[in-house]
Structures are given as C-alpha cells and as structure tokens.
Amino acid sequence: MSQAGTRTHAPGDAPAPPKVFEGAGRRELDAILKRYPDRQAALLPALWMVQAKHGWVSPAAMAEVAEVLGLTVASVKGVVTFYTMYHQHPVGKHFVQVCTTSPCNVCGAEGVVAAFLKATGCARMGATSPDGQWTIVEAECLGACGFATPVMIDDDLIESVTAESVPALVAKYR
Amino acid sequence: MGFPHPSHPRETVLLSRHFGDAEARSYAGWMQRGGYQALEKALGMGREQVIDEVKTSGVRGRGGAGFPAGVKWSFMPKERTKPHYLCCNADEGEPGTFKDRELMRWTPHAVLEGCAIAAYAIQAEHVYVYIRGEFTEAIRVMQAAIDEAYAKGILGQNVLGRGVRIEMTIHRGAGAYICGEETALMNSIEGKRGNPRIKPPFPAAAGLWGCPTTVNNVETLAAVPHIIEKGAAWYKGLSLSNPKSTGTKLFSICGNVAKPGNYEVTMGFPLRDLLYEMAGGIPGGRKLKAVQPGGCSVPFITAEEAAGALLDYEGCVAAGTQLGSGGMIVYDDACDIVYQVMRLARFYAHESCAQCTQCREGTAWTTKILQKILRGEGRMEDLDVLVDLGEQMTGKTICVLSDSCAVAVVSAIQKFRPDFEAYIRSGRAVATA
Numbered sequence A: 001m002s003q004a005g006t007r008t009h010a011p012g013d014a015p016a017p018p019k020v021f022e023g024a025g026r027r028e029l030d031a032i033l034k035r036y037p038d039r040q041a042a043l044l045p046a047l048w049m050v051q052a053k054h055g056w057v058s059p060a061a062m063a064e065v066a067e068v069l070g071l072t073v074a075s076v077k078g079v080v081t082f083y084t085m086y087h088q089h090p091v092g093k094h095f096v097q098v099c100t101t102s103p104c105n106v107c108g109a110e111g112v113v114a115a116f117l118k119a120t121g122c123a124r125m126g127a128t129s130p131d132g133q134w135t136i137v138e139a140e141c142l143g144a145c146g147f148a149t150p151v152m153i154d155d156d157l158i159e160s161v162t163a164e165s166v167p168a169l170v171a172k173y174r
Numbered sequence B: 001m002g003f004p005h006p007s008h009p010r011e012t013v014l015l016s017r018h019f020g021d022a023e024a025r026s027y028a029g030w031m032q033r034g035g036y037q038a039l040e041k042a043l044g045m046g047r048e049q050v051i052d053e054v055k056t057s058g059v060r061g062r063g064g065a066g067f068p069a070g071v072k073w074s075f076m077p078k079e080r081t082k083p084h085y086l087c088c089n090a091d092e093g094e095p096g097t098f099k100d101r102e103l104m105r106w107t108p109h110a111v112l113e114g115c116a117i118a119a120y121a122i123q124a125e126h127v128y129v130y131i132r133g134e135f136t137e138a139i140r141v142m143q144a145a146i147d148e149a150y151a152k153g154i155l156g157q158n159v160l161g162r163g164v165r166i167e168m169t170i171h172r173g174a175g176a177y178i179c180g181e182e183t184a185l186m187n188s189i190e191g192k193r194g195n196p197r198i199k200p201p202f203p204a205a206a207g208l209w210g211c212p213t214t215v216n217n218v219e220t221l222a223a224v225p226h227i228i229e230k231g232a233a234w235y236k237g238l239s240l241s242n243p244k245s246t247g248t249k250l251f252s253i254c255g256n257v258a259k260p261g262n263y264e265v266t267m268g269f270p271l272r273d274l275l276y277e278m279a280g281g282i283p284g285g286r287k288l289k290a291v292q293p294g295g296c297s298v299p300f301i302t303a304e305e306a307a308g309a310l311l312d313y314e315g316c317v318a319a320g321t322q323l324g325s326g327g328m329i330v331y332d333d334a335c336d337i338v339y340q341v342m343r344l345a346r347f348y349a350h351e352s353c354a355q356c357t358q359c360r361e362g363t364a365w366t367t368k369i370l371q372k373i374l375r376g377e378g379r380m381e382d383l384d385v386l387v388d389l390g391e392q393m394t395g396k397t398i399c400v401l402s403d404s405c406a407v408a409v410v411s412a413i414q415k416f417r418p419d420f421e422a423y424i425r426s427g428r429a430v431a432t433a
Helices: A024-033 A040-054 A059-069 A073-082 A107-118 A163-173 B027-032 B037-043 B045-059 B069-076 B101-105 B109-121 B136-151 B182-189 B218-230 B232-236 B271-278 B304-308 B313-318 B337-351 B357-374 B378-390 B401-415 B417-426
Strands: A093-099 A134-139 A149-155 A157-158 B084-090 B125-129 B169-170 B213-217 B248-255 B263-265 B287-290 B328-330
Touching: A024 A040, A040 A059, A040 A073, A040 B169, A059 A073, A059 B182, A059 B248, A059 B417, A093 A107, A107 A134, A107 A163, A107 B213, A149 A163, A163 B304, B027 B109, B027 B136, B037 B109, B037 B218, B045 B069, B045 B109, B045 B218, B069 B213, B069 B271, B084 B109, B084 B182, B084 B218, B084 B248, B101 B136, B101 B218, B101 B248, B109 B136, B109 B169, B109 B218, B125 B136, B125 B182, B136 B169, B136 B304, B182 B213, B213 B218, B213 B401, B248 B271, B271 B304, B271 B328, B287 B304, B287 B401, B337 B357, B337 B401, B337 B417, B357 B378, B357 B417, B378 B401, B378 B417, B401 B417
Parallel strands: A093 A134, B084 B125, B084 B213, B125 B169, B248 B328
Antiparallel strands: A093 A149, A149 A157, B248 B263, B287 B328
C-alpha cells in the first residue's frame, strides 16, 4: 500500500548523503559482484545496502548506485519504484508493516493497525509520527498467515500480534 | 516435533519432522539427523538416473502449478554449452501460505540438500535462492547454513570430494508478490523490475541471463532428498486417492481456525479431517462458510463442497477448486465475504506488475466496483460486470495474476451471490471499511 512520507524532496534540496560504496561498503559490493555474472544483478543487494545505511533510497543514492553498477539513473529508479520495501522517502525511526490481507483480516488485523496508530500518535497510515519515531503502513501478506496478525517492525517479524498487545510492543521499541 | 503444534498422529511427517527443533538448524545437528546422505547417494548416481528417479516419484511442483518436477528437470539441455542455473523459489507470498518459511527456518540444510541434488542433476553450477525480503529470519538461518555447508565441503568447487561444483547465493527480494512467478523471479535476480516474461522461450531454454534455468519451489526441493534416499517407488506409494498425486504435502491452515499452522499429510487426505481433527475446526461455536484450499488464487468452495473434498490435485478440482500452494484459508459464518473478496482484489491490484492491460485495469476496476458495492452504492448489474470483467481477465495475459484475481472474485459471486445482493438491495454500507 501507499508508503508515501509526509515530506517531498526536490532534487538537490538536501546535502549530499555520505557515499555508501566506499571503503568497507565498496568491499562488500565487490564480494556481492563475485556472485553474479554481470553487474546489474547486484542492483537489489546494492539498494539494500543503501537502505541499511541511510534508512531510505534517496535520489542521490540512486545516482551513486547507477554509477557503481554502470546503469542509468532511470533504470535504477525504475527498479526502486517497483519494489515496495525500498523507501523512496525518509520514514520514522521504526517502520511498522501490519499485514491486513484476508487471512489476517478475518482475525482482526485492521484493529491492530488502529491500535498502532493510536499508540504511536501517527495521524494516518504512511504518515510519520510527530516525534519522528514511527511510520505505520499496511502490508499485503507477510507470509505468516498462521500467526495472525504478523507485524514487521524494522527487520523483526513479530507473530500473533493483537490490538491488545500493541501498546506493550510499542513501549518495547520506543 | 511439529510447530507451532506437536505433530498430529494422522500426519505423515516427512518434511516437517524437525519443525520446532532448533538443533536441526546447524550442520552438526543436521548430520546427527541423517543429513546429506541423500546428496552422497545422488552424487554416486548418474545425472539421468537422478532425474528419472524424481520423474518416477511423481512429485509435482509445490509452489502452486503442480507441474511434475522430474519432467521439468528433463527439459534442461543434456549438453552444457552455456552455464546452467537452478533457482530455488522462496518468494512465498501467496496469501494463506507459510510453509516454505517454516522449511527454511527450521530445516535449512534439508532445503540446501535438495538444491544441491537438483543442481547436480541439471548440471547447474550456481543456485540462486530467491527469498522474499520480509523473511529476515529465514534469510539469516539459510545464510548460516550455506556458510557452514561451504566450510564443510558440501558446497563449493568440489562437493563432497566428487569433483562437482555447486555455488549457492541468497538473493533477497524487496516486496513484490509477482516475483514468485518464475520468469519475474529471474528478472528480479538480474536486477530488473519483476515483470514476467513471455513464454516461450521457457526457462529451460532461455532463463537467467539467457541460459538454461530451472525454477523449483522450496517444498519441492525439500522433498527430493527423501525421494533419492528411500526411492521413487516408496514416494509414489504415498498416495491415498489419485495415483497422479504422490507424496506428502504441507498445508498451511489459517483464517478462522482453532489451531492454525502447518500440517503435513499424504496426498488425497480428506479436507474435513484436516480442518476439524487436526486444526481443531472453527473456533467460537461458529460454522464454516467458505474455504480456499490452495491460497487466495484458487476458487472459493462452500462448506458443503469442502465436506467431501480430498486434498490432492485431482480431488480439489473435483470439488470445484485447486490444490494450489496448499495455503488453506478458512472463513467462518461471521465473515463478511464481500469485504474479504474486495481485500483480495485489492491485493491483486496492488501486486499487478501493470504490464498487461487486462490485469492492470481489470484488477483495479474489480476492486473499485467491489468498494462501490461495499459503500452501499452498488447496482445488480455490477455483479454481471464483475463476472464479465473476470472473463476478460482470464487467459489473456503474460502470467496468471490476472486470472487469479478473476477466479477468486467470480467464484465468490457464484457461491455467495446472496451476500453481494444483500449489500445492493439494502444500500447498506460496510461497517469496517
């Protein structure tokens, strides 16, 4: 679903972020490149590296990825926009994805979303909380339907979350 | 063992034997449980012999399509003039399905062993394990197993000292249901948008980087070591109904069910027994309304149809649905089926890669019409429009995402038309939307 942030960025309105593919980052990318017969195949892993470092994939980072992999910026952007897990805007310190697809939906997943919005002070889905700590989105099927409702907080998948268990979970990550 | 519930006495526990057994995750633990004996045996057999064994076993693709795995392998060229590749499809994303996740996070070496045997059989020197981006735990566990396997000589330039080279790399997805479609998966590995490719050429002729490629589901590959170890005849004997459906199948039961989880049964097992005896039936004193036995891309069936259904490829078709991936979604009589169908349509609209008009427009308009009905603004003609739209979305696109949306929506209208009509007649809006 929509993961639009509350800010928009015109190219060049922010200071250039630190480079990802220098030093240890460059060595990590070189090791990845050894696993594939061409450079473009390292695009998804490279974008994961960018997001791990910056928290999102900025236009400047896309340009850096394009340069190191010998791709056009347009083709990199085409890939970034295809996959929902790459953030095209900055998100809160904690990014929360709540599965609300049917198997979880019939088990009360929408109540879990409402509980997260309430506990974090987010005005709506996709909007970052005023303290910059939280962004809550709905996700389509997290692949853990037998453990409704699964929730991803950053890189952690938490099983069997209920509306009642949300406040304690939020307190744990806060 | 069993996870999250102890194995039921009527399960046929093969792939799920070590679910919940954290010690089975390590190389040492796996060796104590008889690990890598099948790989040893396979490397002592001819490649053709391995393929024949898998062909004879009758094992069919567990990702949803049900294509015979050994036949798929036999499409690979016998002479290697270009690199051959194997892709392990761990992009499990079919709503209702969560079996590959358990296979990877409890028994990573079983998946790895299946991959290695398959790679040997089809002369692939590199295996890409494509794991969906959300499966962070499975990625960690699988990477640890791969690292250990390299250290122990199970992977690398000289597998088990037999002069066979097998490399293995995890490729992490980034949030796209469509990448579970095998040609979209290959594009995603190549660093492209996950758009499915037109077939032919099929992957065995021109797959990854234009080279011969086989894509198999995690569960299919995990079954291979058992077939090699105990033989095709034994595996073929695991069949309770139709001999064209063999082996065991993991069913992921979820939705309105008392004990959701994975249950492994022999092909042909009665749906009713799985649902009520193993998974504890419907909680809260409510009754069964509908089931999708194979994930959300298969037709809905009613409680009456489900009562006599047998869980194999042919049995599900006879009951008016499909076995699919074995992700069984259970809906009780308190469910608003119209709302849930809209949610499924919205899922497909969200996940459409948007290459084909029928899919891009069809899934979006199906969702909009269902939302209109849920707002209490529907007209009776809308139901005919939805069915007609479903026909236009079937068999006309590069992949079957569009068909899947149509099948869920049209079957729901056919089976539960009064629920849709009630919204239209009353002009009532949904409470939860």
